[in-house]
Amino acid sequence: MADTTPTLRMSYREACRQALRDALxxxxxxxxxGEDVGKYGGCYAVTKGLLExxxxxxxxxxxxAENGFTGIGIGAAVAGLRPIVEIMTCNFSLLALDQIMxxxxxxxxxxxxxxxxxxxIRMATGGGRQLAxxxxxxxxxxxxxxxxxxxxxxxxxxDARHMLAAALADPNPVLIFEHxxxxxTEGELDPAVQxxxxxxxxxxxxxxxxxxxxxxxxxxxxxxxADALAAEQISAEVIDLRVLRPLDMATVIASxxxxxxxxxxxxxxxxxxxxxxxxxxxxxxxxYELDAxxxxxCSREVPIPYAxxxxxxxxxxxxxxxxxxxxxxxxx
Amino acid sequence: MADFTMPALxxxxxxxTVVEWKVRPGDHVRSGDVIAVVETHKxxxxxxxxxxxxxxxxxxxxxxxxxxxxxxxVRGPESAAxxxxxxxxxxxPPAALPSHLPVAEAPTAPMHPPTSHRRKVSPAARHHxxxxxxxxxxxSGTGVEGAVTLADVARxxxxxxxxxxxxxxxxxxxxxxxxxxxxxxxxxxxxIAAAMGRSKREIPHYYLRSTISFxxxxxxxxxxNRTREPAERLLPAVLLLKAAAKALAQxxxxxxxxxxxxxxxxxxxxxxxxxxLRGGGLVAPxxxxxxxxxxxxxMDALRDLVQxxxxxxxxxxxxxxxxxxxxxLGDRGADEVLGVIYPPQVAIxxxxxxxxxxxxxxxxxxxxxxxxxxxxxxxxxxxxxxxxQLLAAIDSALQSPDTL
Numbered sequence: 142m143a144d145t146t147p148t149l150r151m152s153y154r155e156a157c158r159q160a161l162r163d164a165l166x167x168x169x170x171x172x173x174x175g176e177d178v179g180k181y182g183g184c185y186a187v188t189k190g191l192l193e194x195x196x197x198x199x200x201x202x203x204x205x206a207e208n209g210f211t212g213i214g215i216g217a218a219v220a221g222l223r224p225i226v227e228i229m230t231c232n233f234s235l236l237a238l239d240q241i242m243x244x245x246x247x248x249x250x251x252x253x254x255x256x257x258x259x260x261x262i263r264m265a266t267g268g269g270r271q272l273a274x275x276x277x278x279x280x281x282x283x284x285x286x287x288x289x290x291x292x293x294x295x296x297x298x299x300d301a302r303h304m305l306a307a308a309l310a311d312p313n314p315v316l317i318f319e320h321x322x323x324x325x326t327e328g329e330l331d332p333a334v335q336x337x338x339x340x341x342x343x344x345x346x347x348x349x350x351x352x353x354x355x356x357x358x359x360x361x362x363x364x365x366x367a368d369a370l371a372a373e374q375i376s377a378e379v380i381d382l383r384v385l386r387p388l389d390m391a392t393v394i395a396s397x398x399x400x401x402x403x404x405x406x407x408x409x410x411x412x413x414x415x416x417x418x419x420x421x422x423x424x425x426x427x428x429y430e431l432d433a434x435x436x437x438x439c440s441r442e443v444p445i446p447y448a449x450x451x452x453x454x455x456x457x458x459x460x461x462x463x464x465x466x467x468x469x470x471x472x473x
Numbered sequence: 474m475a476d477f478t479m480p481a482l483x484x485x486x487x488x489x490t491v492v493e494w495k496v497r498p499g500d501h502v503r504s505g506d507v508i509a510v511v512e513t514h515k516x517x518x519x520x521x522x523x524x525x526x527x528x529x530x531x532x533x534x535x536x537x538x539x540x541x542x543x544x545x546x547v548r549g550p551e552s553a554a555x556x557x558x559x560x561x562x563x564x565x566p567p568a569a570l571p572s573h574l575p576v577a578e579a580p581t582a583p584m585h586p587p588t589s590h591r592r593k594v595s596p597a598a599r600h601h602x603x604x605x606x607x608x609x610x611x612x613s614g615t616g617v618e619g620a621v622t623l624a625d626v627a628r629x630x631x632x633x634x635x636x637x638x639x640x641x642x643x644x645x646x647x648x649x650x651x652x653x654x655x656x657x658x659x660x661x662x663x664x665i666a667a668a669m670g671r672s673k674r675e676i677p678h679y680y681l682r683s684t685i686s687f688x689x690x691x692x693x694x695x696x697x698n699r700t701r702e703p704a705e706r707l708l709p710a711v712l713l714l715k716a717a718a719k720a721l722a723q724x725x726x727x728x729x730x731x732x733x734x735x736x737x738x739x740x741x742x743x744x745x746x747x748x749x750l751r752g753g754g755l756v757a758p759x760x761x762x763x764x765x766x767x768x769x770x771x772m773d774a775l776r777d778l779v780q781x782x783x784x785x786x787x788x789x790x791x792x793x794x795x796x797x798x799x800x801x802l803g804d805r806g807a808d809e810v811l812g813v814i815y816p817p818q819v820a821i822x823x824x825x826x827x828x829x830x831x832x833x834x835x836x837x838x839x840x841x842x843x844x845x846x847x848x849x850x851x852x853x854x855x856x857x858x859x860x861x862q863l864l865a866a867i868d869s870a871l872q873s874p875d876t877l
Binding site: 401431468 | 495595597617
């Protein structure tokens with residue numbers, strides 16, 4: 142019975158923590174490494190309590206040296222361990238970009254398949270918590286550009302709970318982008334679900350008039366927008382991409398075949414973004430299904446501002462998603 | 474604040490009636506947007522606005538108003554120089570912003586491609602019409618920017634299950650037409666009478682005529698068309714039009730408007746193309762920058778214009794912009810035509826039908842395709858000597874069709 146399972150409802154943060162704990166218990170090769178993950182408990186408190194439970198051999202506090210400790214993670218992975226590297230925010234991951242791109246993403250290819258890099262890097266992403274322009278950007282679209290990486294964007298408690306295990310099972314480097322606003326959100330966990338795939342986008346809400354294609358913290362915004370649109374008799378389908386590389390375009394196109402209209406909602410900037418990639422692929426592969434122009438709701442092309450009203454205005458909003466979808470379905 | 478006024482869609486228009494607003498008060502309009510449908514003696518015309526800003530104070534539908542009457546007001550673009558990031562609500566004067574801050578570029582507003590005469594049809598709707606054999610140009614669009622959508626196609630397929638297939642002909646015989654709102658043949662006849670009466674009263678016409686060999690053009694055209702699908706083939710009229718446009722670009726005295734006792738030359742050649750309407754009457758909408766259009770593009774423009782002239786959907790700029798007129802009677806017309814200038818233009822070129830005639834080639838009489846070209850021009854602006862040179866330039870252009 143459902144009520145015999147004690148932790149059905151939990152926060153996204155707790156789901157991330159339980160996933161780490163499970164991974165550490167399941168595989169003695171697994172360890173967590175990053176800035177403030179140990180004594181401090183993680184700057185978003187995801188690793189709280191893990192040092193006490195698993196000890197300093199498995200929970201490693203590192204200096205503020207992203208390129209260095211990411212490189213150590215790659216070496217450990219090549220040598221047979223299962224490192225889980227935490228980078229405090231994806232903004233700082235740029236310091237480790239050389240290791241991620243030139244080593245993690247390439248070694249399997251450059252060694253002719255002799256070395257695999259079974260590395261998992263978790264990073265916080267996104268804006269909405271007034272952390273200003275050096276802590277609020279959404280750079281997952283950049284990483285989705287790089288062959289050799291798998292890029293995940295868990296948007297639900299279920300994905301936060303189960304994507305890590307799937308990522309660790311993958312023989313190649315996997316990047317997980319956890320949105321900072323999602324950490325405090327809560328959701329139900331279905332105890333029957335014990336694993337998730339890393340291949341498919343998911344229809345989070347079925348609809349027939351317009352597809353809202355999104356991921357990460359824009360998913361709850363799109364679901365709220367779909368509610369508002371439903372009140373206007375507009376039926377919106379919400380697609381959660383879940384995996385940004387490789388993109389599951391089959392699911393996106395299947396949705397567009399049903400609705401013939403699409404709004405892509407992405408907290409990244411428009412120019413050269415994952416939203417641009419999706420729009421391009423729809424134009425390439427589903428042009429004759431489109432009954433209206435492809436539209437995008439993205440962040441304003443500015444460094445994310447600190448002031449609350451400005452930050453709110455810079456990020457995609459429910460109202461903007463509703464207005465954009467409505468203008469496609471009811472132009473006049 | 475600027476006024477959006479009733480446009481003059483030719484010198485023969487005195488009044489018009491707004492029958493549809495395509496915007497609502499408070500909407501943002503951009504230069505080139507079609508924002509209203511105005512009923513005139515030429516039928517219902519899509520009227521463009523050449524202002525940027527927020528529109529308001531729309532006049533009610535259905536009132537007959539004179540040319541230049543204010544139809545709406547347009548407030549200028551909201552602080553075009555301000556950064557795209559939302560400004561703080563506290564009153565920081567713009568001058569207080571540090572000047573070194575880069576203005577953020579925000580590609581959020583949809584970009585409009587340069588004005589195109591291509592009808593907006595959604596890709597899905599276009600695909601669907603092909604399967605059903607419906608010509609999407611005959612459907613009215615309810616989608617984004619007036620595009621024809623799947624729903625429009627479904628409605629039409631339901632209403633007219635035996636729609637005529639789309640064909641390459643520019644004179645489709647049985648194409649279902651969108652009802653031309655407010656088109657009244659008697660009213661159009663009165664307007665033509667007024668404009669042509671004024672022309673004959675005011676403009677001292679002179680007339681010149683030449684017969685031009687069309688043999689080189691015809692053999693070039695046959696070679697071009699032989700390897701192409703019917704939809705891509707060119708009609709002889711396209712070569713005549715292009716030759717005329719190129720020649721007119723060389724002789725500015727025939728391309729422009731005579732206004733307030735003065736001739737104002739117009740650098741681009743916006744060729745008014747006389748189109749006969751079924752049910753009587755004619756319009757001469759502009760093919761913009763005709764001298765620069767490659768032949769296939771000119772063919773597309775011609776086909777598009779003829780269909781829209783007959784089915785509805787001409788734009789106001791097409792009716793107000795022509796700088797000169799060309800009339801071609803086609804293969805069912807007469808051997809030659811002497812035109813009446815459409816004021817305030819200063820010239821009209823007329824092509825007769827292409828016919829086989831005895832022609833002397835290097836001392837021998839041979840059957841040859843020939844075409845008559847005539848010029849009626851305004852003697853206040855040019856003289857016959859120059860007119861002769863214009864006709865000679867058309868002749869010479871048609872002898873080298875590969876350079877057209």
